[in-house]
Amino acid sequence: MQMIDAQTRPARYGRAPIPGVWKGPLMSRILISFVTLSLLAACSAPLTVNQAPVPYTATKPLYENGTSSFTVRVLNGSGRIAREMSGIPCTFQGDGFQSSFVAPAVVVSPNLGPRTPVASVTCSFEGNSQTRPLQPINKTLQQISGSVSTGSTVGAVGAVAGAAVAAVQSVTRKEDNDVFGYPDVEIVFQ
Numbered sequence: 001m002q003m004i005d006a007q008t009r010p011a012r013y014g015r016a017p018i019p020g021v022w023k024g025p026l027m028s029r030i031l032i033s034f035v036t037l038s039l040l041a042a043c044s045a046p047l048t049v050n051q052a053p054v055p056y057t058a059t060k061p062l063y064e065n066g067t068s069s070f071t072v073r074v075l076n077g078s079g080r081i082a083r084e085m086s087g088i089p090c091t092f093q094g095d096g097f098q099s100s101f102v103a104p105a106v107v108v109s110p111n112l113g114p115r116t117p118v119a120s121v122t123c124s125f126e127g128n129s130q131t132r133p134l135q136p137i138n139k140t141l142q143q144i145s146g147s148v149s150t151g152s153t154v155g156a157v158g159a160v161a162g163a164a165v166a167a168v169q170s171v172t173r174k175e176d177n178d179v180f181g182y183p184d185v186e187i188v189f190q
Contacts, residue, residue, distance in 0.1 A: 046073065047084050047104050054092075054101040055108045062096050064110040068139060068181025074103040074123050077188040085125070090187075094119030094134075109181050116180040125189045132185050140178040 053069055072090055075082040088103040095117040097110055103123060110116070116136035122129055 047086055049104045049106055051102070051105060053106040053108050054099050056092065056097040056099040056110060058097050058110070060096040062110050062112060065113050065176075066111045066179065067108050068111045068179050069106050069108050070134075070182045071184045072101070072103050072105050072107055072121055072123075073184075073186050074125065075186060075188045076125075077190050082188055085189075088123050088125055090121055090123040092119065092121050103187075111180050113176070113178065113180055119182060121185050121187065123187050128189060130187050130189065132187055134182040134185065136180050137183055138178050139181050140173065144173075 049071065072092070074085050074088040074090070076085050084104065086102075086104060090101055090103050090105070092099045092101070092107050092109070094109075097119075099107060101107060107121075109119070118136065119134045120131050121134060122131040
């Protein structure tokens, strides 16, 4: 019986002379991919919104319960990597309200409770315009369910405890106080 040790292993199998260390073309590709993705992630950080939140104008009586807000960002996806743009004119409108702003922006929307209508954001860039419909969401329930995912990072016991707390919060809350609004929006121009 022939004895094979770390020094006699064939290189064609991707084994290094040191046991437990893998060298070869696959490992190099993984390392290069990781470094490239890390650099790309660092380059594509979102732009800072450096304007005050944009208020809406009511075009009819709304009888709102308050306000909510969401962020609008516009990306140029014509290259290999989508890049965020600034200074893009946009409008936000729904039944009974509207606003005009320059993206990126934090847009204030009316909280009409369960009566919050479907709205839309339209942005224009180089003669093209894109409209994104916005379905209203219950931000209170979204925040409660977000606490469950935070609890799940501490293990199974944390997930169960987080789910129990979220269930109690969602059942015992006063639904009249729920905040309704719209999700954040990203519009990509090709």
